[in-house]
Amino acid sequence: MNAPTTLARAMEIVLGDVTLLPSETATLADARLRVLADTLKSPLDLPPFDNSAMDGYALIAADTTGATAAAPVRLTVRDDARAGAPAETVLHSGDAVRIATGAMMPADTDAALRVEDAVRDGNHLLVSAPLAPGTDVRPAGDDLHSGATVLHAGTVLRAGELAMLASIGSADVRVVRRPRVAIVGTGDELVAPGTPLGPGQIYDSNVPMLAALVTGVGGEVASAAIRVADTLTATVAALEAALVDADLVLISGGVSKGAHDHVKPALKQLGAEQRFWQLAVRPGHPTWFGMSSAHPRVPIFGLPGNPASSYVVFHMLAAPAIRAMLGIAAPPLETEATYRGATQHKRAGFIQVVRCTVSNEGGKLVARPTGQHQRSHAVSSLTGTNGLVLLSSTTVALADGDAVTVRLLDH
Secondary structure (H helix, E strand, O other): OOOOEOHHHHHHHHHHHOOOOOEEEEEHHHOOOOEEOOOEEOOOOEOOOOEEOOOEEEEOHHHHOOOOOOOOEEEEEEEEEEOOEOOOOOOOOOEEEEEOOOOEOOOOOOEEEEHHHOEEEOOEEEEOOOOOOOOOEEOOOOOEOOOOEEEOOOOEOOHHHHHHHHHOOOOEEEEEOOOEEEEEEEOOOEEOOOOOOOOOOEEOOHHHHHHHHHHHOOOEEEEEEEEEOOOHHHHHHHHHHHOOOOOEEEEEOOOOOOOOOOHHHHHHHOOOEEEEEOEOEEOOOOOEEEEOOOOOOOEEEEEOOOHHHHHHHHHHHHHHHHHHHOOOOOOOOEEEEEEOOOOEEOOOOOEEEEEEEEEEEOOEEEEEEOOOOOOOOOHHHOOOOOEEEEEOOOOOEEOOOOEEEEEEOOO
16 A cells, blocks of 8 residues: 655645646736736836925025025026926026926926925025035936836736836736646535435535635636535536536545545546546645546535645645645745643644634733544634644654644635
């Protein structure tokens, strides 16, 4: 019997099998949280012209040489410049223009006197101290020069990135197509929420959970089938339908060794190639991963039916696969924390994943286990979870006060 696959090896296999998806065009309004497909360079300077950093007066710095409070320089105010409405008057030495923040500096002016430092005498401006060239002026290209790299491929487009794209005039952008993920929930015992329960039945929580997890990491749910009957015929039909238009398939349940676990034989019948089965991770041990035989080949995850197991394996393997299909190479965010809670015991030889709530307590991060217990069927261990503590294969116990590394979850 083969030993379970280590998490590190499983990750290596998964990331080696998935490929980057093609790109498509999205408007800026539809590009939030999409992934940039191409590295972009700016077609213009930003800002595109010299402008005033303050409300005040644009002037020629050399005109203020020698100005003092006792002997102020007297300039003539010739015009007014507002943002979007530059001054039209041609200025000469001894002239000034009232200017608003962000307004274009008039030709030949090179400094701005702040309004709070200005003294007016009718149509004249009295300057009581010399100004250096460039005072309170934002030069063209101060933020970004034409031809400079704006954003790199693989960048997730959040509000700041969208502002950057808008500032260089981009109305739309090439983004990586979202992975279409098919979700298949197996089990005669499953009932959709809102339906009365019969004897021995339970409400399906895995399909809604997986759908939320998929969209949370940038994928979209292509289809979702629940309560696939525990027969080989029904399982084959459901998986065949799921593979029609999917970039990735998530199967919940039916991957263990029971008499009614039909996922593995169904995948074999469909020609799928098994890449590994069983992980040295708990919860999540009976995980199956492979690739469809069709072209293009589709990654398939056979997740355990227990909710906590399915949740953990999604974060450990399926989420990185979806992110890789989007071109996101950033590793999971991990941080140090102090564990607070009951002692967790485990056997050596596998990684134990503890679902936790991570919070700031007195300026230090604290990780507390969620739920009444950490068993694989406990849905309560998922509520409030925003971090996962991974106990190494050599660790046999986790005690209150221990320092731990927590993998933060990005929902």
